[in-house]
Amino acid sequence: MDLVTAALLTKTGHKIADKAVDAVVDLIKSKIKGAVLERWSAHRAERFLKAFADEVMREGDVRTQSASLNDMLRKISDGEEESAAIFDAYRRVALCASRDIGPMIIGIRAAVLLKKGGEASASDEQLFMAAESLNDRDFRDFVRWAEDPKNRKGGSRPPLPEHPLIAAATVAARVDSAATRGVFSKADVAINLYSDVGPFALKLAQVGLLTQLSVSRGEPRHLSGVDHCLIGGAGVLSLLALAKRAIDAKDSAPSH
Template identity: 25%
Template sequence: MDGIGGLVAHEILSSFIESFKEKINEKLTSHRANSYFQMLIQEYQREREQKHDSANLNEALNNIVNNPKYSELFFETYRKVLFAASKDIGPRIIGLLVADITSNDRVTSEDDELIFILASNCSDSDMAAGYRYFCECSTSSDGVKYKLIREVMANALRNGRRIDTSQINLTREVGVWAFQFKNAGFLWEEDWPGETEIPQKTRKMLVFAGMCDRFFQLYQRALAASSAD
């Protein structure tokens, strides 16, 4: 628009952007950031108490923030927190893990990186659904968690035509959370022989990676801290 009309439109747009930043963007990002920092500081303090470290907390926190070794860790995790699908639990999980890494002065592992990704990509409801499903799983003799999705018959017939019943749609048959966990490397599907003697029978199993134990331990602690606030 030109002239007065264009000026009015620009003022409306500017007003809307400022309102959005104040009411929506800043509110949501600040809540995520607060959850992250609160959990990080609480866990860092807990780790120090266990080690009987009597140094001033503010000085200790300033030391790790100013340590070039952790600059990228803080930058990347804070960015994940601000854009996390989770409003509360995910940022808390990330805070817990950052505190563990910094307080123990260790290098970020591959499992740590994957936990950061999952905590950022999953909503609170997805993590809750995944935890419920995980708790219902069976455990093999070597400690692997698994659960039957369904048993299928290979080369089944439908209306006289052979069809493939072996394909699993995780989102539809298990839940959106399973798709997120699979993408982050926390679970996968396996074909196991059927329990019957019919050779065409196959059991479609969902198998969880060992790091799921650690992720859900962090999830439980983050959930408890959120409930206590």
């Protein structure tokens, strides 16, 4: 076999191999697109639209199909600002880490904003960002944490140190580093929000709903001691209320 023939055979072999690889890639893409991407995109969209529709009816005090409901839907679908607001909300749903609770929160809040006829405020944007960032497990962990009496303002024992930011906060909780738990010494050891509180705390801190604060205890025997606190404003309670509504709706829905 001369060199030219060998080169042609090698080139042909590479083309056949490439075609085989392309066929496998196309098969994977078609299966993943239908069974995974489209399935879960549709699932999130369904959660969003159901929560949105329920809240639209609730805000308008509408229980059955009626002329008032038709007028409301026509305004939403035909209005420039209204349709743009729904599209923006749906765009957020597509990026949600959560399968169920996040899309439902976005649907509820979007319906409330449409009823008010205003654009999303900075506080609304924070809530939307939180709804995008947390997954379903995060939302449940957040609700448990926020409803724990010791994490409510005034519920910490011993009391939290005096500080203007703590005094102004709606939610304030002491956080101990895992490195000092179960030992007598409470040295100034940095905390890790992800492991010491939960992934939800780190994510909510990233969108500005929670803030980490370190304050000197000022005790005579522990002047170098530091209390690590996690504080938040009214937005935390707003997210808590939305998350509880979404979780209750999801848990009470009939399973498919």
